[in-house]
Amino acid sequence: MAEPGPFRSSASAVRLAGRLLCWCLAAAMASAAVDAFLDPQVRWWGVVWPLPWWLTCATALAWSVLRAREKADRPPPQGSARSDWERAA
Template identity: 85%
Template sequence: MAESGPFRSSASAVQLAGRLLCWSLAAAMVSAAVDASLHPPLRWWGAVWPLPWWLVCASALAWTVLRAREKADRPPPQDSVRSDWERAA
């Protein structure tokens, strides 16, 4: 049995990549809103605010690849009609 603790998670890599995608998208939208509405005069802000958008792109790519691998590894159910499985995919 797996150990439980603060750093142990039962979430799959696909779920973790999906969570990263959602949180990075939220951070990107917040940083874009701050940039659009407040126009921070800080010199480093121009280099920092697009970083969450790059993370969105990277995490979306990672989630897509992991999800495709997860779906490819899963065999079709034996008790259902093949056309139902193809429609769901």
């Protein structure tokens, strides 16, 4: 029986991290657009608007680590000769 929840496999964790990365990037672009076009003068805006950019960097790092782990866990295809170039990648 499969495990319930979002982390059933490494593929689902990678997919979840990828979705989170996309949403963080969208929020970062939206906050940059608000900052550029509306120029909010409230005190807290200078602290809040860069937060989605930091989250984007963190989720990009998490996604890349999870994706590398997923690729390392995958067995090579059967019956194919692996060249030096494929081994390096």
